[in-house]
Amino acid sequence: MTYCPIEPARGKLLTFRQIQCEGGTLSRTRTPVVTGWFTGEQDAFRLLGTRCSACATVFFPREDAFCRNPGCPGGELAEVPLSRRGRVWSYTDSRYRPPSPYVSDPELEWQPYTLIAVELESERIVVLGQTVPGVTVADLTVGMEVEVVPGVLNEDAETTWTTWHWRPTGVTA
Amino acid sequence: MLGAGMHPWGKWGRGFVEYGTVAARAALADAGVDWRDVGSIVGADTVRGGYPGYVAGATFAKALGWQGARVASVYAACASGAQAVSTARAQILSGIADVVLVVGADAAPKGFFRPAGGDRADDPDWLRFRVLGATNPAYFGLYARRRMAVHGDTVEDFAQVKVKNAALGALNPNARYRKRVTAEEVAASAVVADPLRLLDICATSDGAAALVLSSMEFARRHGAGNPVRIRAVSTVTPRFPNTVLDLPDIATDSAVAVEPAAETFRASIARAAYEEAGIGPEDLSLAEVYDLSTALELQWYEDLALCGEGEAAKLLREGATGPGGRIPVNVSGGLASFGEAVPAQAIAQVCELTWQLRGTAGDRQVTGARVGITANQGLFGHGSSVVAVR
Numbered sequence: 001m002t003y004c005p006i007e008p009a010r011g012k013l014l015t016f017r018q019i020q021c022e023g024g025t026l027s028r029t030r031t032p033v034v035t036g037w038f039t040g041e042q043d044a045f046r047l048l049g050t051r052c053s054a055c056a057t058v059f060f061p062r063e064d065a066f067c068r069n070p071g072c073p074g075g076e077l078a079e080v081p082l083s084r085r086g087r088v089w090s091y092t093d094s095r096y097r098p099p100s101p102y103v104s105d106p107e108l109e110w111q112p113y114t115l116i117a118v119e120l121e122s123e124r125i126v127v128l129g130q131t132v133p134g135v136t137v138a139d140l141t142v143g144m145e146v147e148v149v150p151g152v153l154n155e156d157a158e159t160t161w162t163t164w165h166w167r168p169t170g171v172t173a
Numbered sequence: 174m175l176g177a178g179m180h181p182w183g184k185w186g187r188g189f190v191e192y193g194t195v196a197a198r199a200a201l202a203d204a205g206v207d208w209r210d211v212g213s214i215v216g217a218d219t220v221r222g223g224y225p226g227y228v229a230g231a232t233f234a235k236a237l238g239w240q241g242a243r244v245a246s247v248y249a250a251c252a253s254g255a256q257a258v259s260t261a262r263a264q265i266l267s268g269i270a271d272v273v274l275v276v277g278a279d280a281a282p283k284g285f286f287r288p289a290g291g292d293r294a295d296d297p298d299w300l301r302f303r304v305l306g307a308t309n310p311a312y313f314g315l316y317a318r319r320r321m322a323v324h325g326d327t328v329e330d331f332a333q334v335k336v337k338n339a340a341l342g343a344l345n346p347n348a349r350y351r352k353r354v355t356a357e358e359v360a361a362s363a364v365v366a367d368p369l370r371l372l373d374i375c376a377t378s379d380g381a382a383a384l385v386l387s388s389m390e391f392a393r394r395h396g397a398g399n400p401v402r403i404r405a406v407s408t409v410t411p412r413f414p415n416t417v418l419d420l421p422d423i424a425t426d427s428a429v430a431v432e433p434a435a436e437t438f439r440a441s442i443a444r445a446a447y448e449e450a451g452i453g454p455e456d457l458s459l460a461e462v463y464d465l466s467t468a469l470e471l472q473w474y475e476d477l478a479l480c481g482e483g484e485a486a487k488l489l490r491e492g493a494t495g496p497g498g499r500i501p502v503n504v505s506g507g508l509a510s511f512g513e514a515v516p517a518q519a520i521a522q523v524c525e526l527t528w529q530l531r532g533t534a535g536d537r538q539v540t541g542a543r544v545g546i547t548a549n550q551g552l553f554g555h556g557s558s559v560v561a562v563r
């Protein structure tokens with residue numbers, strides 16, 4: 001059985017994973033590194049947050065129990081896809097291998113990756129993420145438009161752990 | 174503030190209890206107070222020492238010899254030390270203790286700080302490592318790049334912060350790094366998290382700091398007629414929506430429903446301290462700020478209102494924050510020279526204020542220092558700032 005680190009079983013993603021896991025194929029199953037944070041394939045890929053029915057605040061990572069706006073009487077929190085596109089708030093990279101629980105193969109030479117903080121205009125929120133492989137800090141500027149795309153975080157014997165990546169718009173990988 | 178003491182910062186290969194006990198004994202000796210006369214001990218916890226680290230107050234009380242004192246242990250990440258000072262001060266002001274010993278100590282691991290073990294998907298600190306590999310320096314890199322884009326800071330400006338702090342640290346016997354550093358050496362060090370290099374980012378160290386605090390009445394009875402006094406301890410939290418990406422979060426709060434406050438969380442930390450102390454930035458003789466990175470030191474200049482927004486690099490270039498300047502910052506050498514010993518660091522900042530305001534800081538003495546402020550910020554929304562006067 002594929003190990004899934006996130007237990008709160010919610011919505012389609014877990015169902016999707018279960019279908020994949022219980023299908024019993026020998027190939028790796030594709031499993032979101034966190035359940036319920038994103039959904040969809042290719043152009044339909046979206047980050048998932050929740051929105052409060054009372055005050056309209058959006059939460060990412062999702063809040064499912066209580067709205068955190070201290071002035072809100074408290075509403076229902078419903079799942080909502082976040083904007084696909086946003087603008088670079090800032091960026092950096094990771095020239096050294098991060099410690100666990102980040103997963104990397106110690107046998108392989110470390111390949112730096114790039115991190116972007118992206119401002120989503122309509123949600124008025126900044127969301128961090130890795131870029132698609134191959135994008136370096138030299139390719140980025142603050143204010144540049146990027147879009148969210150599906151990505152792979154790491155693979156082990158049984159599982160391809162999926163995540164979200166940011167990609168400068170106009171680039172097709 | 175009757176006494177201040179430290180165990181020198183470094184990598185000594187021993188346990189945090191030993192470091193803390195050395196610092197505590199030094200502070201008690203400096204105060205001229207017998208440990209058995211201390212009514213309360215407050216420990217700033219370390220998460221790296223197992224159970225004894227979580228109950229640091231009791232751990233140090235036992236190491237110094239049980240004598241029945243009231244005990245408390247506090248944790249607030251980098252702000253733990255200031256929370257310990259705040260707890261001690263509240264006990265004194267409420268009259269439940271006359272003399273309180275505050276101790277923080279750490280024995281740091283090699284390399285990046287990492288989250289506690291186990292799979293904990295409900296812990297933002299675990300998630301940021303698992304999902305993004307976002308180390309602390311990655312966040313420092315994001316802040317630094319943002320300053321470059323918005324305010325026009327340069328990597329040369331960042332390097333000058335290190336040059337300044339290394340020169341001051343060279344004068345401090347408690348600092349771990351006591352060598353001057355040139356801008357060329359900063360530029361030649363490896364990039365860790367673009368645009369920051371190894372010498373822009375503070376190391377992790379072993380170290381310990383302690384303070385003996387008392388009521389004014391006790392101080393007078395004790396013969397300390399004009400001691401350094403704590404005027405304010407700010408331990409504020411952010412206000413919703415917090416719109417500056419904060420460690421260890423993966424996203425900010427959304428500002429779609431509630432307009433954010435005009436002032437950032439970090440600026441509110443200092444404002445609360447100024448208000449409580451009844452002073453303003455123009456009254457300061459010196460400031461000790463949490464320079465986890467060189468760029469963060471510049472950010473603090475603005476958050477402490479030492480200059481206007483975006484003017485920090487100019488303030489640095491003018492020499493205002495260097496020795497002999499209008500408002501010297503991190504005359505101790507800062508984290509750049511100490512490396513971070515988490516629970517001890519905010520206490521160490523107050524130790525430096527104590528020595529500066531007494532006029533006993535030796536070669537790094539700020540002439541005629543009367544008012545000092547410390548500032549730092551702990552993970553998960555802990556502000557901390559202490560104002561001391563003489």
Ligand SMILES: [Zn+2]
Pocket residue numbers: 052053054055056057067068069072073074075
């Ligand atoms: Zn709400």
